[in-house]
Every structure is written in C-alpha cells, then in structure tokens.
Amino acid sequence: MTNLRCERAERLAVRSMDEGITRADREFLSGHLAECEECRAFYRDAQSVLNMMREDMPDELDKAYLDSISAGLNKRLNEQDRRSARSGRGIQVRAGIAALLIVAAAGYYAVRQTDPSRTEVPAVKSAVAVDLYSLYGPVSDEMSEDVATWPELPESVETDFPESDRAVVTWLEPEEGSVDPLVLAF
Amino acid sequence: MSDGACSDLDSAGRITDADLVARFQKGSREVFSELTERHLRPITLIVLRMVRDEDTAKDIAQTVFLKAYEGLSSFQGTSSFKTWLYRIAVNTTTDHFRRCREHADEDVSQLPAPSMDCPSVQLDKAQSIARLRKAVTELPEKQRLTLQLRVYGEMSYSEIAEILGGTEGGARANFFQAVRTLRAGTEDRE
Secondary structure, eight states: OOSHHHHHHHHHHHHHHHTOOOHHHHHHHHHHHHHOHHHHHHHHHHHHHHHHHHHSSOOSOOHHHHHHHHHHHHHHHHHHHHHHHHHHHHHHHHHHHHHHHHHHHHHHHHHHHHOHHHHTOTTOOOEEEEOHHHHHSSOOHHHHHOGGGSOOOOTTSOOOOOSSSOOOOOOOOOOTTOOOOEEEEO | OOOSSOOOBOTTSSBOHHHHHHHHHTTOGGGHHHHHHHHHHHHHHHHHHHHOOHHHHHHHHHHHHHHHHHHGGGOOOSSOHHHHHHHHHHHHHHHHHHHTHHHHHHHHHHSOOOOOSOHHHHHHHHHHHHHHHHHHHTSOHHHHHHHHHHHTSOOOHHHHHHHHSSOHHHHHHHHHHHHHHHHHHHHHHO
C-alpha cells in the first residue's frame, strides 16, 4: 500500500466483495485498480481468500445429523430436569428435616421448662456448669439418677447440691471429644 | 400454551422468539423445543463451519442449547434471543478451541478439500485450503470471529457487533484486517 488512495482502494475492494459499494466508489476502485498493480494483486488475492473460505464450508446439514443432535439434546435436557428435580427434592427434604429439628428442639425446651419431674423436686437450687464429659466421660442414666454415685467434683467447681441424694438431671449429651460445658439442673 | 395475551408474530407469521422466551420464563418450559427447532440448524451450521468436525459440532451445538435452557430464565432480553444464542455459540466454540488449540490446528490441515479437478490441481487446492484454515486459526480472536460470523454466518456487521461487543464500524474494520492478514499470510507462503 503506497498512499491514501491505495488504502481507500483496499477497503473498497474488500467491501465490494462483501457487502457491495456505491457506484461512485466502484468507479474510483476500478480506476485505481487499472493504474495500481499492487492494489490489483491485493484485490485478486483477497477475492481468492474469501472465495476459498466460502467454498470450503458445508452448505447444508443432513437431516439425520440434525435429528441426532436433537435427540442427544433432548436426552441431556431430560437428564438435567431430573437432576434439578432431585436437587429440588433434596432441598425440600433437608428443609423438612431442619423444620422438624426446630420443632423438636422447641418442644424439648418447652417440656424441659414444664417438666413435672423437675418442678416436683424441691431441691432445685442451682445450676452447675461443668464440662462433665471431660470429668467423667460419657454420662450414664444411672449416674443421672443417683448423685451419690458421682465421683467427687473438683473444688474449683461451684456446687450447691440438694440434701437429697436423688435429683433429676437434665443435660445435653456432648459429641465425643467436645469440651462444651453441660448445664446440670438439680 | 396460551397465556391469554395476544402474541406478536414475526414476518413468517410465527410467534416471535421474544414471545416464546416470555412464555418460557412464565413456566412453559415446553416452548423451548420450538426455539430449538428454529435455531438448531443455523447454530449447528456455523459451529460446524468453525470447528470442521461433525462430532465436535454436534456436542457444541447441544451444549449451546443446554446453556440456553439453563440461562433463559434469567435472560434479560437486552439483545434478541438469536443474538444471545449466537453469543453462547461463539463463546462455547472459543472455549473449545482454547481447550484443544493444538489439536484443532492439526485437524484443519488434515481435511481434504472437495473438488472435481484433476489430482494435481486438487492437491494444490487442498494445500491452499489447509494453509488458509491454519491462517484463519492464527488470526487475532476478534478478527477471526468477525470473519467467521460474516462469511460462515452471513451476519450483518451490526449483528456481529452485538454478539462480539463493539461497534458496527469496528466489526467492519476487523473484517477488513482479517482479510488483509489472510491475504498476507497466504502470499508469504506461496
């Protein structure tokens, strides 16, 4: 490309092969190509490149080929719908379980507050926060029923045990290894 | 399914894509099959022209419609459904090339060009086409996609600009640069 006229001619050349140009532009282009060998070569080569690209592409698609794509697509869409449905059901099940747990927990605490076995025990004087698991290991039912069978608590633990050696004990069983304190109510 | 509202019709007297999309978004998932039927052929054709392998084109075309199905509920309609679908097709094909660029290069040079010429002319032509295909894959991405959408997809520059982003003039300039680069590339090797 040697000058602005050549640059314009190149752009017009490509456009004439692509989307067409105005009569005035066509006149300019043909006049310029007649006198510029370099632009003539560009025009020829660019046309050859585009023609080759247009020749070198499938014109139409086989119906069987398209049908196989449709069939495969439908299969994949159905699989996806099934996955979505499963995932939706999974979410519903999880939400249901969570709701049940919330209701159960609320019920549990409500029962705890009104548990007649607790209110009947006159010796409910205090709550002792103790990491029971770390002191005694897993708590057994027997231990809960008979305070006398408990090992001695360390001095650091503040206690206010009832005179009676029996009490209702309520606790939350910790996970193994947990050091969460347990609340014991007497 | 009818939602009771009047439907817009396109020039062929069919319900418009926009209307079908609106129905899909209201829950009529079955209208997606109509959208697929309308666009599967042109999308597959342009993908096949770009990747030049029927199995790959088949897989990409299915992936394009699967992505469209997944994303259609949140499609905002800022462009036409067709433009949006082509954008998905271009991105999916580009991702494919990025994943296996070296294989794609090998593949394009191995395919013979269909021809009725005598064997020596046929060989020359096949070599030229193989060179051209390779040169196309080596174009800067935007130039290559512009050229392919223009030649293989027969799209207007405004459509190309919408799909690839940018302006109509920019798309025209990219096309020109692509042809210029290809011409230079094929000239250097001859």
